[in-house]
Each structure stands twice: as structure tokens, then as C-alpha cells.
Amino acid sequence: AQRVTQPEKLLSVFKGAPVELKCNYSYSGSPELFWYVQYSRQRLQLLLRHISRESIKGFTADLNKGETSFHLKKPFAQEEDSAMYYCALETSGSRLTFGEGTQLTVNP
């Protein structure tokens, strides 16, 4: 069965510091992975998907099939990056399996 694990529920960094949010997955098929973000009092929205291989708001994520990971990284965190981040795995019919989320706090 598919599973997404985000080992850190809370992550706190200082502004300007690098940040890495960890995501590991378990899936027998070819994975399609996403990062979603939820800012305070806003809807859940797509941050990036691995197939597009693009950088959004300075964030990147690389799919490592050997380690079954899809960690989200940003070299210099900003205060406006403070949010809840969810890693998600797409299976059949565009159905997503989400991790439990990581609350990122960027301190001034």
C-alpha cells in the first residue's frame, strides 16, 4: 500500500538559513510526487510537482527513487515561508495520499 511519511511535525529555522523538509514514500508503482502548502487561513495549494522540475518561491525538490525520498529544500528561508507543508503521492485517478505535514516556522 502507498504511504507518505514526513518525520518532522515541527521545524523551526531562522530567516536566511537553509531549510529542508523531509518526505519519504512507499509505493510499488512509478511515483508522482507533489508538495502542497497551506499558509495561515488559506486553502491548500500546490507548491511544486516533481515532473515539472521547476523552482517555486525558491523551493526545489528532487525525487530520489533509490532512497524513496522527495525532500523539499530552500537555501535561504524567508519569514513568509512559514506555513504547513504536505508531501503527497499520486496514485490511481489522480488520487493523492498525503503525509501528516510539517509546520515550518521561520523566525526573524
Place this chain on the structure above:
Amino acid sequence: DTGVSQNPRHKITKRGQNVTFRCDPISEHNRLYWYRQTLGQGPEFLTYFQNEAQLEKSRLLSDRFSAERPKGSFSTLEIQRTEQGDSAMYLCARAPGELFFGEGSRLTVL
């Protein structure tokens, strides 16, 4: 314009009552999804529709839950005989393209 409108935004009900949530995609999208999110957890898939056909249901969707999409546009999610464990945020999303979520309907069962 969020692309998906959900109503009501917050519903407080007593245990045993029935509740219904509605999801309106702003424009026509052939796939519509319902997810549930409880405190401290990520969203969990409940069901999805391709046009008016309900194609998949999670085992989380007990027989007290029913979802419909009668004309392939808006959808409703009804919960009968609510229990305190049903308290959660119910999220609707549309596709294709990126899965675009609405702001959710929060259910509180007293």
C-alpha cells in the same frame, strides 16, 4: 476566485443529526474529489467523481456518508447520524490539471 466554492464554511451540529456539504467548481471540470482532514493530520481521500459517475470510494466512507454529483457540476456530501469522530475539515478539489482545493467546510459535532 478560488476555483472551488464550498458551503457552509462551518457547521456545528449535535451528535445524531444529518449534515450536508456542497461543493461548486467555478468552472466545469470533469473530476471532483472529497477529502477529509482531522486535526494534526494530512488530508485523507474519501471519494471522487468523473463527471457524474462516482468512480472510487475510500473505506473511510462508511455507510453513513453519501456523495453525489447529479449533473456532473456541483457535488454534495451528506453525513447521516453524525458522530463526534466526524468532526473534521471536509475539502473538495477539482481536476484535471493540478488538484485545486477549496477552502473547506469545517464540521464540529457536539
